[in-house]
Amino acid sequence: MFDIYALLSLCKCQTFIEWEKKIMLALTKKMIETKLNLKVFGNWVMIDETLYPLPLVQGNSKLGESVYHGSTLPTNETITCEYTDKSGTIHKLSESGTCPFTCKGCYGTTNNYNYESTKYYLIMRTRLLKNYPDIYFQLVRIQLESENIEKLRIHATGDFIKNEAMGYYNVLKDFPKIKAWTYTKVENDSDIELLDSLPNVNVVKSVIKGFGFNYGHCDYIMKVYEYLKSNNESVFICRCGTEDKNQPETIQHCSNCDGCSNHKYVLFIEHSTKYNAKKDKLFPEIVKLIHSERNLGKKMYKKLKSAGIIKMVLSNV
Ligand code: SF4
DSSP: OOOHHHHHHHOOSHHHHHHHHHHHHHHHHHHIIIIIOOOEETTEEEETTEEEEOSOEEOOTTTOTTEEEOOOOOSSSEEEEEEEOTTSOEEEEEEEOOOSSOOTTOGGGSGGGGSHHHHHHHHHHHHHHHHOHHHHHHHHHHHHHHTTOOEEESOSSOOOOTTHHHHHHHHHTTOTTSEEEEEEOOOSOHHHHHHHTSTTEEEEESEETTTEESEEOHHHHHHHHHHHHHTTOOEEEOOTTOOOTTOGGGOOOGGGOOHHHHOSEEEEEOOSSSOOGGGSTTHHHHHHHHHHHHHHHHHHHHHHHHTTHHHHHHHTO
16 A cells, blocks of 8 residues: 555655645644534644644654654642734633643743743643543544554653553553653653553653652752662663764764653753853763763664674564
C-alpha cells in the first residue's frame, strides 16, 4: 500500500517539512470531523460552541520537532488571564493549576509561559481535559495516528489530574511503538503506576524521598545523584543548562536523548531562574559527571560491539 509517511521521510528539506505538517494537520482534521463529528479550525476544535486547542503539539527548539507534547496548567494556584483574540474579542478567565505543589522558579509561569495568550491556551486545554475527558483522549488517539507521532512527552507543564493517567494508559497500550514519558510529583497513585508499567511509557519521579524536588544547584544535584546511585536507583542528569552555545554538539534536545524515557529519576540543574550554574564553583565537576555517564554508555557499546553482541542483535532486527 502507498505509504505517505515513508515518502515524506525521504524528502526532509524545509519545504517538505512544512508540507508534511500541513498534510498531517489535514489528516487530523479529516479524522476528527469524520470520527467525532466535530469542526476543526487550525489547531482548535469546536465543542459546544467553544474552541479548545488540540491536546498534542509539536515540540519547540528545546524538545526537538520529533517530540510532541501535551500540557496542563502548572502550579497548584489559580491562574487568570485576559486575552484579546484576532477578532478583538477579550477573553477573561481563570482556572486552577494541576500540580500538587508550586515549585520555586516554576518555568511554566515564566518567560513565554507568562504571555496572556499562552495562559489562555493552557487554561482551555486543561478545561478540555477536565470537562470532556472522553473527547480529549479520542483526540489524543487521532493525533497519535494521523500525525505519525513517535515520541510523546505527556506533560511539558502541569501534572496528572484525576482519571488522566488511566486515559493515557488506555490509549498508549495500543501504540507500543510510541515512546512516551512524563514527570510527576503525585505519589502513591495506582493509575500512574499502571501507566508507568507499560513498556513504552516512563514516569519520572520528580520528588526524591528524604531530599525534595529533582532539580537544584550543582551541590544539591551531586548529593542526590550520589545518594540514588548508592541505592542502585536508575538516575540520569539532564545536560540542559550545561551546554556551550559555541559548541553545537553539546546542545541537548529531547529528540536525541532518551534520559527521560529510560530512568526512574532524572535530575535537572536549575535553569530559567537567577541561578547561573556556569558560575558555580562545582560546575566543572558536574560537567565531568555528566560526561562520565555518557562515556560509560559508549564504553559499554564498545565492549558489546567487540564481543559481537551488537552485530548479533542487529542481524535479528
Ligand atoms: S534528560 Fe534528555 S530527554 Fe530528559 S529533559 Fe533532558 S534532554 Fe530531554
